[in-house]
Amino acid sequence: MGVKDRKKREKEQRRHQILDAARDLFMHKGYFDVRMDDIATGAEVAIGTLYLYFHNKDEIYATLCEEGLDILNRLIEDAIREEGSFQECLEAIGRSYLGFYMEYGSYYDVLSFVGMGFKQVGLSEELEKKITQKSDAAISKLEFVVKQGMEAGEIAEGDSKEVAFFLWGLLEGLIFIHRRGYMDAWAVDLARTSAVGMEAIYRGISR
Amino acid sequence: MGVKDRKKREKEQRRHQILDAARDLFMHKGYFDVRMDDIATGAEVAIGTLYLYFHNKDEIYATLCEEGLDILNRLIEDAIREEGSFQECLEAIGRSYLGFYMEYGSYYDVLSFVGMGFKQVGLSEELEKKITQKSDAAISKLEFVVKQGMEAGEIAEGDSKEVAFFLWGLLEGLIFIHRRGYMDAWAVDLARTSAVGMEAIYRGISR
Amino acid sequence: MGVKDRKKREKEQRRHQILDAARDLFMHKGYFDVRMDDIATGAEVAIGTLYLYFHNKDEIYATLCEEGLDILNRLIEDAIREEGSFQECLEAIGRSYLGFYMEYGSYYDVLSFVGMGFKQVGLSEELEKKITQKSDAAISKLEFVVKQGMEAGEIAEGDSKEVAFFLWGLLEGLIFIHRRGYMDAWAVDLARTSAVGMEAIYRGISR
Amino acid sequence: MGVKDRKKREKEQRRHQILDAARDLFMHKGYFDVRMDDIATGAEVAIGTLYLYFHNKDEIYATLCEEGLDILNRLIEDAIREEGSFQECLEAIGRSYLGFYMEYGSYYDVLSFVGMGFKQVGLSEELEKKITQKSDAAISKLEFVVKQGMEAGEIAEGDSKEVAFFLWGLLEGLIFIHRRGYMDAWAVDLARTSAVGMEAIYRGISR
DNA sequence: GATGAATGAGATTTCATTCAT
DNA sequence: CATGAATGAAATCTCATTCAT
The missing domain is CATH 1.10.357.10 (Tetracycline Repressor, domain 2)
Structure with missing residues (x-):
């Protein structure tokens, strides 16, 4: 019970990490100059993790x-x-x-x-x-x-x-x-x- | 002399061809979706020719x-x-x-x-x-x-x-x-x- | 003792589930188009479980x-x-x-x-x-x-x-x-x- | 004239280089284990050159x-x-x-x-x-x-x-x-x- | 023993720029 | 001057495998 909740909370958190990093990067460098690598680094996750939470770069952008x-x-x-x-x-x-x-x-x-x-x-x-x-x-x-x-x-x-x-x-x-x-x-x-x-x-x- | 003039005129003309093609493309497709190939095709010159008149893609853009x-x-x-x-x-x-x-x-x-x-x-x-x-x-x-x-x-x-x-x-x-x-x-x-x-x-x- | 037997039986069963799912998938989609995810889903186990029963993808294939x-x-x-x-x-x-x-x-x-x-x-x-x-x-x-x-x-x-x-x-x-x-x-x-x-x-x- | 002919001949030759390298690799390693890099190296051209002669990996294969x-x-x-x-x-x-x-x-x-x-x-x-x-x-x-x-x-x-x-x-x-x-x-x-x-x-x- | 989120190496493809002809 | 074939760095996305829970 508690475990499930915590997991869910952690997933939500990770999603936010990614969006926060992406927002920051998009703001400073513009859509085209932001690499998925950059977002991953900014969010302190591996590249593959990004694709676990969003289908592709555009979807991250769209969410923002x-x-x-x-x-x-x-x-x-x-x-x-x-x-x-x-x-x-x-x-x-x-x-x-x-x-x-x-x-x-x-x-x-x-x-x-x-x-x-x-x-x-x-x-x-x-x-x-x-x-x-x-x-x-x-x-x-x-x-x-x-x-x-x-x-x-x-x-x-x-x-x-x-x-x-x-x-x-x-x-x-x-x-x-x-x-x-x-x-x-x-x-x-x-x-x-x-x-x-x-x-x-x-x-x-x-x- | 007349020859020199004509050559100069032709060069100017070529420059315009390039800029016209580029302007049209940038307007319709945006900076990132325009390829140097597209500009060359639009201007009816070879891709290498673009680099005789402009240093690079950005310079074409800047001139516009x-x-x-x-x-x-x-x-x-x-x-x-x-x-x-x-x-x-x-x-x-x-x-x-x-x-x-x-x-x-x-x-x-x-x-x-x-x-x-x-x-x-x-x-x-x-x-x-x-x-x-x-x-x-x-x-x-x-x-x-x-x-x-x-x-x-x-x-x-x-x-x-x-x-x-x-x-x-x-x-x-x-x-x-x-x-x-x-x-x-x-x-x-x-x-x-x-x-x-x-x-x-x-x-x-x-x- | 009965417990041990049941456990063993269950393990054997799980192994079969995995092989059945894998065989079906390999047959229809070919080796390269079958993902470990697919096999796990087909066998109704978690992906990690596959690795409890087999060393890797090739071993599943080899067993078949x-x-x-x-x-x-x-x-x-x-x-x-x-x-x-x-x-x-x-x-x-x-x-x-x-x-x-x-x-x-x-x-x-x-x-x-x-x-x-x-x-x-x-x-x-x-x-x-x-x-x-x-x-x-x-x-x-x-x-x-x-x-x-x-x-x-x-x-x-x-x-x-x-x-x-x-x-x-x-x-x-x-x-x-x-x-x-x-x-x-x-x-x-x-x-x-x-x-x-x-x-x-x-x-x-x-x- | 002669120049055009030679160019054409060279293009044909390059195409053959690529196909030869690809055939050799596909034969020895199979479709999936051949990388575009390998073909390029084998044909002694840059990767980009492959895409000048063929649309994609499949097209090379198909031609063979x-x-x-x-x-x-x-x-x-x-x-x-x-x-x-x-x-x-x-x-x-x-x-x-x-x-x-x-x-x-x-x-x-x-x-x-x-x-x-x-x-x-x-x-x-x-x-x-x-x-x-x-x-x-x-x-x-x-x-x-x-x-x-x-x-x-x-x-x-x-x-x-x-x-x-x-x-x-x-x-x-x-x-x-x-x-x-x-x-x-x-x-x-x-x-x-x-x-x-x-x-x-x-x-x-x-x- | 079971889970599944996280990892990251690696694959294909694109395209601005160069340079021999 | 003009050409355009060749280059290769770099970008996005996949997926077998691991490991903390």
Whole structure:
């Protein structure tokens, strides 16, 4: 009994070791420059062990993508759940998005890579569907918040989808730029710029 | 003499053939899925010939990046040169940026890949410096425009760098999202969303 | 005491389970395409258990070969023991050989593979010796029958070894051809062809 | 012009180098124990070169099979073409078959392996069809000879297919036995045994 | 005695780059 | 200058065997 449990726990642990090592490597070197050898070394297991837990390199990668999206969605949901005005909600979402990027940067990189439209990462259609689904979920939530803001009269009427998209675009774009290193080079702060930008938009669309 | 000229012309032409083939391939298949063989076939030259014109695969790639950035910078300069109010200038820049993405999409993809922050492309530091330089040039121009707008009293005083960055961020983010296919899936128009978003920001920061 | 007996019985049983599973797999998929995992699954034991009963994969294979040869030899002995003329004896041997092939086809395949003359199976010298020994036993018996036939004046004098070999060759060759599927393709019956062929030879060598 | 010709000749030569090395290795070590490395070393080329001439290991193997069958068929045809009595023709065919085995033993091994019914060698259906076709051609020729012998009244009437099969079986079986090393062990000569056996059959079926 | 997770050597194949012609 | 056959390092994945529990 206890033995079985411990074994199961150990297996789970090993799986995590592998995913942790892989995430770290994918983040720093990108999908193509990570060798299965590297992951094995990083996880302190033999190469063969990797294939005991995952079918192939792509599956490791795919698993990381899913994990990342789950975290992101949870963060956004949390941000929305907290009640408050549209403005407060917007701020919360922005903080969540940035928070995900700052705290789970490795996932961000992993996900970006998939999203780039580079088809070489032979992800299964299943995963692609999952990613789209989970991303759609995030957009839906944002649009819902916008709609509520309009209905409450807090912001001007308009195409809620469009508004949701440019809000998302601002966040995504700033992170993208930060990721490339331009903000550090220009001594611009991501959080501040994001806050100021969101506020500008808010003022631009509020009644 | 005429002979020398012709030879030179032919060499230039051959170089273009190679770059054209490479750009097309990199755009459609991504850096890693393009083989030197493919480029040679596409350019209708022998594989060895590629190495007469470029040191290696990365250099071909690097040259394309530079070309792309040159075009982008030229477009932005053109947008700024046309005189007018800050608002008009902003709109012109937005249109230029989007225009670059729409008309020179292949360059955009190529550049995005570099921008991933991943080191996997293995580009030389020299190229990285060049790219940073040329990107910086673009930001400088944008910041300059913002500063002028502030000095002219058209928009509120503030950190011009910050404003420049979130304007850029909005454009970059919207393109990024569009590139991933989400806009098509949600039936949202890139140009319209961009215009509406920019206007919102403008209202948010104008006096 | 009963306990010890039961244990011994269980061990013997387990050994059989393993051999049964292995024979079945080797027959259907060939030596190289059978994994130790497959055998373990088929025998409903853990992979480690295989190594409690056999040193390695080859030993399992070798054991099956021995079993097969033992059966074959027993069948031939039975055929010879029945008294009668040389002709009757010859017919009985032919029927036995074919019977072995038809009823114990899995052993036949297993043995053929060894007989390929290829060293790739990597069997121990010990096994090779055993197989040769047991095959030699079969030939000896056949030669003895031929010699008796000559001495009895039923067939012409001659090199009894040679005669034994071409009798064996006919049987072996027909089975080989049948095994490859040519008889089915040409609608030729193995048993009949063998009988007719043996009879032709008999007539050719009988006084 | 001369240059092109020489290049072509060299390519053909290299192809032969590879096939020669491969045939030798397959003969001595069997399909599975031959590594692409071994073939490359044997042919004195780099590993990559192998893949310039053949798609994969199986294709090398397949090419050897075809070559072997072509040689065999040519030999049989030659044997039949020489006019003469059925008996003479039969002897000629036997000599040819044995000759193929003795002189082109490597091909024999290669072909036997395919014929064993081990499916692991992932030969294309195309090749399998070719092999069947070419083997069928050989059988057809043999049956034709038998039929002529019957019509000429040299041998007794009967099922010509059956007769053809047991003649083939005798040859195939003797070679098979020889290949396994039993003849050497028993100091029996293949050629003699074959000749005596064929003659016995001939006597058995002649009028 | 039984288990099965872990091991890691080793196999096939790819492709950027070179260099003799 | 142009060619393209040859190179060989390197990557992913398999599977017989071991050994701690």
